Amino acid sequence: KTLSASGFHSPERGTINVLDDVLIEIDAQGAIIAVHRHGDPNYRAIRDARDASGELVIFPAGCYILPGFVDLHVHAPQYPQLGDALDVALEVWLQKYTFPLEARYQDAAFARRIYGLLVDDLLASGTTTALYFATIHQEATRALVDICLEKGQRALIGKVAMDNADECPEYYRDLSTEEALDGTRALIDYVRGHPDNGEGRVLPVVTPRFIPSCTDATLEGLGAVAKECGCHVQTHCSESDWAHGYVLARHGMTDTDSLDRFGLLGRKTVLAHANFLTAKDMETVRVREAAVAHCPLSNAYFANAVFPLRAALEKRLHVGLGTDISGGPSASMLENARGAILASRMLQSGVDPNLPAAARSTFGPAQIDFRDAFHIATAGGGIALDLPIGQFTPGYQFDAVLIDADAEKGTVRLFEDRDKGERILQKIIYTASRPNIAATWVGGRKV
Numbered sequence: 001k002t003l004s005a006s007g008f009h010s011p012e013r014g015t016i017n018v019l020d021d022v023l024i025e026i027d028a029q030g031a032i033i034a035v036h037r038h039g040d041p042n043y044r045a046i047r048d049a050r051d052a053s054g055e056l057v058i059f060p061a062g063c064y065i066l067p068g069f070v071d072l073h074v075h076a077p078q079y080p081q082l083g084d085a086l087d088v089a090l091e092v093w094l095q096k097y098t099f100p101l102e103a104r105y106q107d108a109a110f111a112r113r114i115y116g117l118l119v120d121d122l123l124a125s126g127t128t129t130a131l132y133f134a135t136i137h138q139e140a141t142r143a144l145v146d147i148c149l150e151k152g153q154r155a156l157i158g159k160v161a162m163d164n165a166d167e168c169p170e171y172y173r174d175l176s177t178e179e180a181l182d183g184t185r186a187l188i189d190y191v192r193g194h195p196d197n198g199e200g201r202v203l204p205v206v207t208p209r210f211i212p213s214c215t216d217a218t219l220e221g222l223g224a225v226a227k228e229c230g231c232h233v234q235t236h237c238s239e240s241d242w243a244h245g246y247v248l249a250r251h252g253m254t255d256t257d258s259l260d261r262f263g264l265l266g267r268k269t270v271l272a273h274a275n276f277l278t279a280k281d282m283e284t285v286r287v288r289e290a291a292v293a294h295c296p297l298s299n300a301y302f303a304n305a306v307f308p309l310r311a312a313l314e315k316r317l318h319v320g321l322g323t324d325i326s327g328g329p330s331a332s333m334l335e336n337a338r339g340a341i342l343a344s345r346m347l348q349s350g351v352d353p354n355l356p357a358a359a360r361s362t363f364g365p366a367q368i369d370f371r372d373a374f375h376i377a378t379a380g381g382g383i384a385l386d387l388p389i390g391q392f393t394p395g396y397q398f399d400a401v402l403i404d405a406d407a408e409k410g411t412v413r414l415f416e417d418r419d420k421g422e423r424i425l426q427k428i429i430y431t432a433s434r435p436n437i438a439a440t441w442v443g444g445r446k447v
């Protein structure tokens with residue numbers, strides 16, 4: 001299949017590659033074979049040949065392809081709570097709202113219903129890959145795997161491990177280290193042995209919820225499982241004052257150092273939030289080539305701080321963007337991209353109008369723009385996961401979203417005499433909404 005389209009991608013932070021009327025050749029496995037630019041000498045010949053053989057798909061003017069969004073941090077079971085219970089502290093929110101909700105996934109029929117709605121919603125929002133926390137349950141988590149395979153979403157899915165009786169209620173925890181580890185291994189086997197998962201579109205993830213909810217024996221065991229299975233790892237790291245302080249008190253070191261000693265910090269690790277990383281922690285994350293899932297909306301409610309995104313990008317940490325459903329109240333990666341820009345602006349300017357301007361800004365350069373926001377929502381997430389996704393580069397998977405800037409009920413307004421090049425993407429990032437999302441592809445297949 002060959003697509004004739006215009007669009008944008010951002011393989012490297014800070015720059016947008018404008019794809020102006022290009023041909024994208026895609027193989028039967030959904031990988032991009034070549035991207036021919038309009039001015040290339042063979043452009044015309046290839047286009048005519050594909051047109052003659054009936055393989056050419058032409059998108060109309062006003063439509064732009066972007067790499068599909070990579071949501072680097074989603075709690076699938078928390079979807080019914082989206083937009084609810086945002087007024088309490090993290091530790092209260094977990095015990096009072098979130099654990100009771102997650103416990104309901106003991107009921108696999110409930111899980112199937114909610115997970116089906118969520119995956120449909122995310123695909124319709126342009127999220128082609130999601131890194132999911134599920135719950136502690138086997139059957140419900142398997143249902144999420146099945147649903148992602150059925151609906152064609154690329155997904156990385158973890159059975160949540162949480163066995164610390166001091167921090168997790170009796171009604172919702174792994175009752176022993178064995179249960180946490182065996183359950184993790186069982187899900188890895190289920191995903192890898194799934195008859196519909198030959199292409200590896202769904203991957204298993206070792207998922208200690210966060211240090212407070214796990215015993216040391218479980219953290220150690222999970223580090224060994226991750227190594228033995230070569231899996232991705234995801235967890236929450238230094239999210240709030242309370243969470244960061246808890247680990248300092250229990251382990252006498254930061255989350256980053258503690259995860260590292262348990263073998264949970266490697267190239268395939270994604271740390272959600274990471275707001276309170278010290279300079280030394282950042283260096284450790286960089287050296288280990290681990291990644292951060294930046295969750296700007298969630299951080300506004302639960303973190304008591306703003307993640308220093310620009311500093312992390314300038315230190316060349318791997319960073320992607322996450323919705324953190326339902327810590328963040330929006331499933332839309334576009335809204336989270338805007339949130340990332342807004343938060344960075346406030347971190348740079350300071351927030352207290354009673355202070356003189358010079359004293360208001362205490363942090364230093366923190367501002368990012370739509371280019372960085374777009375990068376972390378797409379290519380940054382792909383790099384974080386070490387997967388060939390998030391950019392239109394030969395060898396990468398064709399995971400894409402089609403933005404129809406002229407959609408009747410859409411919210412993008414382009415004016416031909418002023419909006420050109422990357423400024424079109426700027427308007428898409430700032431103003432596009434669900435009606436502008438015309439189509440989504442994962443691995444070359446429309447979903």
Ligand code: GUN
Pocket residue numbers: 075090094098209210236239298302324327
């Ligand atoms: N820390 C431990 N569990 C969670 C969770 O479900 N959401 C968020 N935002 N932080 C957590």
Ligand code: FE
Pocket residue numbers: 073075236272324327
């Ligand atoms: Fe989270």
